[in-house]
Amino acid sequence: MLTFGENQKILFELKKRYFIRLSYKGTNYHGWQIQPNASSVQEELNKALSTILNQPINVVGCGRTDTGVHASDFMAHFEVDENCRFDCGKLAFKLNRFLPHDIAIREVFRVKADAHTRFDAISRTYHYKITKHKNPFRMESHWKNQHELNVSKMNEAAKILFEYIDFTSFSKLHTDVKTNNCRISKAEWTETDDELVFTIKADRFLRNMVRAIVGTLIEVGRGKMDLAGFREVIESKNRSNAGSSVPGHGLFLAKIEYPDGLRIEDE
Incomplete structure (x- = not known):
């Protein structure tokens, strides 16, 4: 029988994880995090990625920002199946065309399967x-x-x-x-x-x-x-x-x- 750690390793190996570096003007949003009956940056990014990649995507942010707060450098990560293929530069381009004018994707890049935008940040x-x-x-x-x-x-x-x-x-x-x-x-x-x-x-x-x-x-x-x-x-x-x-x-x-x-x- 596989241990919990071994099961987790297998799950990681079946997924690919990516970081997204973005900027946003927070004026029109009730912060980063999804919440009922309010617009959020996370919700906009989820919708854009899910549409472009044709699968449900839920991004995880490096933290939360409150209503009206801006980010000139924000990081989020998401996972896709191992067999999902795309060019990171082209994905960033498509996201910028899809997203509202006040959210800008600066970079998309692949990271280690257990990398985490919140918990791995050192400053x-x-x-x-x-x-x-x-x-x-x-x-x-x-x-x-x-x-x-x-x-x-x-x-x-x-x-x-x-x-x-x-x-x-x-x-x-x-x-x-x-x-x-x-x-x-x-x-x-x-x-x-x-x-x-x-x-x-x-x-x-x-x-x-x-x-x-x-x-x-x-x-x-x-x-x-x-x-x-x-x-x-x-x-x-x-x-x-x-x-x-x-x-x-x-x-x-x-x-x-x-x-x-x-x-x-x-x-």
Whole structure:
């Protein structure tokens, strides 16, 4: 009798797995994940792939994004039977013709049978974009902030994040994750004449974490919270002590990184 592991290996060998690198503007979607009575990026991609490949396809994403949140670099994977043949470049071309204008396929490539876009990711990078002035071309991609901000203080506070790994204070309540620990490797604000961008990179993120961190850093920038207070928020492990979450439309998933060796050459 075959063991569970042996059965799983056989199933893997009967399937081929592919990664899809895509970008999307989240304005018209209730996030990545399929949900009842609401449009989602996952649903659009499932429909397009199922139609083109003429078989039921269910893509698995590298994570979930909330309503209105964008992704300039998002990864998903799907499986097909071993005997299913297609050219990855041509599939990407067909998907781009089939999908709505606000979803763009950048690349399709074959990976090892057990590669997983969510669990194999080693880091994620997000950008949060703020416009300083009313700009009709940024209404759906930037949050307009009307307050004067001390960006230097906000960067000092951002550095404090590196000292901690438990970010319960910035997590959405009542989630089903096993741990609220994350290792942040980058957190900084950059500024131009009319734009502020917060960049944050970590091995993983909690639900609503980036938007809550940005909202709390805004409190520091406005002078409503000092650096000691920001540290106390983290140490309290209490979401109610942190600032309000900023709106989703300024948030971008900007980069996903994976270990070497997942990609394989297709026939």
